[in-house]
Amino acid sequence: MQSLQxxxxxxxILSLIAVFTGLWLLISFNIxxxxxxxxxxxxxxxxxxxxSTIQFDKNGKISLDKTxxxxxxxxxxxGHYYLIFANKxxxxxxxxxxxxxxxTPVKPGEQMRSHQPGPNQQQLLVVSNGFTKQGHGLNxxxxxxxxxxxxxxxxxxxxxxxxxxxxxxxxxxxxxFILRQSLKTITRVRSELQSxxxxxxxxxxxxxPEELRPLVNEINHLLGxxxxxxxxxxxxxxxxxxxxxxxxxxxxQLIDQHHATLTKELYDKLARxxxxxxxxxxxxxxxxxxxxxxxxxxxxxxTRDLPxxxxxxxxMYRDKNVKTQLxxxxxxxxAIDREDMLxxxxxxxxxxxxxxxxxxKLTITSNTELxxxxxxxxxxxxxxxxxxxxxxGVRLDETTHGYGFGLAIAADMVRxxxxxxxxxxSDKLGGLRVDIRLPAx
Amino acid sequence: MRLLLAxxxxxxxxxxxxxxxxxxxxxxxADNGVDAEYLGNEAIYDVAVLDLGLPKxxxxxxxxxWRSKGNALPVIILTARNAWHERxxxxxxxxxxxxxKPFHVEELLARLTALxxxxxxxxxxxxxxxxxxxxEERQTxxxxxxxxxxxxxxxFRLLRCLLLNPGKVLSKSQLMDHIYDLDSDKDSNVIEVxxxxxxxxxxxxxxxxxxGQGYVFRDN
Numbered sequence: 071m072q073s074l075q076x077x078x079x080x081x082x083i084l085s086l087i088a089v090f091t092g093l094w095l096l097i098s099f100n101i102x103x104x105x106x107x108x109x110x111x112x113x114x115x116x117x118x119x120x121x122s123t124i125q126f127d128k129n130g131k132i133s134l135d136k137t138x139x140x141x142x143x144x145x146x147x148x149g150h151y152y153l154i155f156a157n158k159x160x161x162x163x164x165x166x167x168x169x170x171x172x173x174t175p176v177k178p179g180e181q182m183r184s185h186q187p188g189p190n191q192q193q194l195l196v197v198s199n200g201f202t203k204q205g206h207g208l209n210x211x212x213x214x215x216x217x218x219x220x221x222x223x224x225x226x227x228x229x230x231x232x233x234x235x236x237x238x239x240x241x242x243x244x245x246x247f248i249l250r251q252s253l254k255t256i257t258r259v260r261s262e263l264q265s266x267x268x269x270x271x272x273x274x275x276x277x278x279p280e281e282l283r284p285l286v287n288e289i290n291h292l293l294g295x296x297x298x299x300x301x302x303x304x305x306x307x308x309x310x311x312x313x314x315x316x317x318x319x320x321x322x323q324l325i326d327q328h329h330a331t332l333t334k335e336l337y338d339k340l341a342r343x344x345x346x347x348x349x350x351x352x353x354x355x356x357x358x359x360x361x362x363x364x365x366x367x368x369x370x371x372x373t374r375d376l377p378x379x380x381x382x383x384x385x386m387y388r389d390k391n392v393k394t395q396l397x398x399x400x401x402x403x404x405a406i407d408r409e410d411m412l413x414x415x416x417x418x419x420x421x422x423x424x425x426x427x428x429x430x431k432l433t434i435t436s437n438t439e440l441x442x443x444x445x446x447x448x449x450x451x452x453x454x455x456x457x458x459x460x461x462x463g464v465r466l467d468e469t470t471h472g473y474g475f476g477l478a479i480a481a482d483m484v485r486x487x488x489x490x491x492x493x494x495x496s497d498k499l500g501g502l503r504v505d506i507r508l509p510a511x
Numbered sequence: 512m513r514l515l516l517a518x519x520x521x522x523x524x525x526x527x528x529x530x531x532x533x534x535x536x537x538x539x540x541a542d543n544g545v546d547a548e549y550l551g552n553e554a555i556y557d558v559a560v561l562d563l564g565l566p567k568x569x570x571x572x573x574x575x576x577w578r579s580k581g582n583a584l585p586v587i588i589l590t591a592r593n594a595w596h597e598r599x600x601x602x603x604x605x606x607x608x609x610x611x612k613p614f615h616v617e618e619l620l621a622r623l624t625a626l627x628x629x630x631x632x633x634x635x636x637x638x639x640x641x642x643x644x645x646x647e648e649r650q651t652x653x654x655x656x657x658x659x660x661x662x663x664x665x666x667f668r669l670l671r672c673l674l675l676n677p678g679k680v681l682s683k684s685q686l687m688d689h690i691y692d693l694d695s696d697k698d699s700n701v702i703e704v705x706x707x708x709x710x711x712x713x714x715x716x717x718x719x720x721x722x723g724q725g726y727v728f729r730d731n
Contacts, residue, residue, distance in 0.1 A: 308592055308594075311591050311592060312564050312591040312592060314591075315591035315612045315613060316520055316523070316591065316612075318612070318613045319520070319523055319591070319612040319613035319614070320520070320522045320523050320526070321613070322613040322614065322615065323523060323526040323527065323530075323613075323616065324526065326615055326616050326617075327526055327529075327530070327616075344613065348613055352593075356594065359594065375599070378599050378602075378603060379595070379599055381602065382595075382598055382599045382601075382602040382603075382609075385602050385606075385607070385608070385609075386598075386608070386609065388629075389625070408596065409594065409595075409596040412594075412595040412596040412599060413594060413595045413596070415595075416595030416598070416599075417595070
């Protein structure tokens, strides 16, 4: 779909052009009309003045007192003309010189208006009047050149057009400014959506124009529901874990307590079964807890959560006095759920702490993807042990024993985020090297 | 050593208490968060085992409240909630160690011993002082001459308490607090009897009596 700004902008410019053109046409027409009316009424007055100077003698001969007429009628081609005719006689104004006006007889008391071409390309407005004087019917035709007025009108039209274009431009600029101002809120909402996706905010700002408010409210509502659901299901899973582990813990205690009275075979079987149940529940529950790429809940912060995790591990493995070297950029873009990432890094780092002699190196690089590399100086491992883990859809009970339990949980998580997990031997430290690559978005 | 066990699962408590007492701890029980917080502030405990899923007040809140009041009681969190974010929360809240359920009692006991040694700035392994070696697992004392002596429960508790606080004056009531739980009958004369017995084992020069104050373990 076309952008709102382009749509509104072009619509506005087109309608403004239409309005200004319409206005120009209307005003031009009206001014022309007014000017003609004005000239026509003046011509009528001239005709009446001429009428007052006309005399008929006894024979019906018409005479005109030319001294009483306006001097413009005497000047050749002055643009002001008259023609009087009655009883087959006619009197032309001197200004007509050798030219003639069309005579169209009009009945007394009537009036007729017409346009005629005049001398010297003049455009004449001609008013023919029918009168009766001293019992004789007569026609007085008066005409005036419209060109001077038309020139004025044309000049006015030009000025009007120029100022209209200037106003149009000013209005367009003003509208563009107003539009941009109003669309700024949309731009802000867009950038907020982006930061929402990045996990920098949890809710959108509701200080938006009324038109957008339902949309923003709905998004906030949905975010709230998603967050709540995740929270609820995680709590429920936590409770479930708690409930399952209660009898399991007791079983373990009883098995330990009666170690002496049980046969070795029975003890081993029972111990192994409780351990299996425990690890299987752990893995299933942890897999179910994953938020995955649902954008809700708190995001993992490498600057805040990672040091806390390393501190936790240092406390847990305090006696080993492990030296952890952390290499990471000052800012890491990562839209991964906090609890998921803690689970992933926790399990892999725990494995490293468990096997390391003293040194662990954690390297984080963030470009279009997030790369996490964990190396230790422990005994390392036979890579064939891990090829199973890297495969998709490993059966749960295949990986519960020995080395890879925490790593199996980590592998589940990486799969959930469509990332990759690979194992190799560390060149520098000589132990296990785990590489995790996750999509950053 | 006096231990506060904050755990609401009665069945677990029944077996765990036996194991802890057998290992020489005087155990007091709190089956809810409010009681646990109150007891933990009593300054008579050497260590606390804290379940996070306590009724009335959540374990992590209890821990935070202790720490905000400046109570440095060593705490091991014992919980079925062992997701990593919960562990991080636990350590951030001021826990000294964290053990996920289900667990082996041996592991809990080993962690308790390690924690108590750490708090008293003692090295790991057996408690040693002036040629004496106290094996906390077997509750035996090896003296300078290489002879091994089996200790009774109270002897072991008392000696461990002294060895963990070398050079410090411990009053009779303090010693009582650390070796007996709330439900025991207390008779302060009993302490004198046991001190006399321990002097015979470790040599009277190591346990000094400060009149009106208490006893001091002298490390050479």
